[in-house]
Amino acid sequence: MSNHFHLLIRVKGTIPVGDGAHGVGIHSTDRLVSKQFGKLFSSYTQAYNKTCLRTGALLERPFKRKLVGTESYLSTLLFYVHANPQLHSVVTDFREYPHSSYQSHIDISKSTRLDRTFVLDWFGGVDAYCRAHTDAYDLESIREFTFD
Incomplete structure (x- = not known):
């Protein structure tokens, strides 16, 4: 497990965007949450690279997610x-x-x-x-x- 981790998150209610979020497209909750996690992982990579005097990708591939439907x-x-x-x-x-x-x-x-x-x-x-x-x-x- 030194190469991965798991998170189970719950999104509370609706995430408003601009003049109102919708359940599909670029303003969907899934898309917005994914974008925020992408920013988190990118920031972490940049900080790690700066601290360890390295460059390039830190994570091998994009994170994966599954919707909990039941x-x-x-x-x-x-x-x-x-x-x-x-x-x-x-x-x-x-x-x-x-x-x-x-x-x-x-x-x-x-x-x-x-x-x-x-x-x-x-x-x-x-x-x-x-x-x-x-x-x-x-x-x-x-x-x-x-x-x-």
């Missing part, structure tokens, strides 16, 4: 994002991976900028969230979510 897909995708380090043999148990939102979701004693309430309510609380990550899925069932 409730079951959202639940499975969240597990996939968390299980990915285990899927790629970075750790033997995804719950131990330190760069994951999994612990931020379940450790309610620590502050986080993540929308923990939305995620935990989605699953029905911390216990149900943990069960969903251990009982309901296996690594083979999520391979269809890979971009390979």
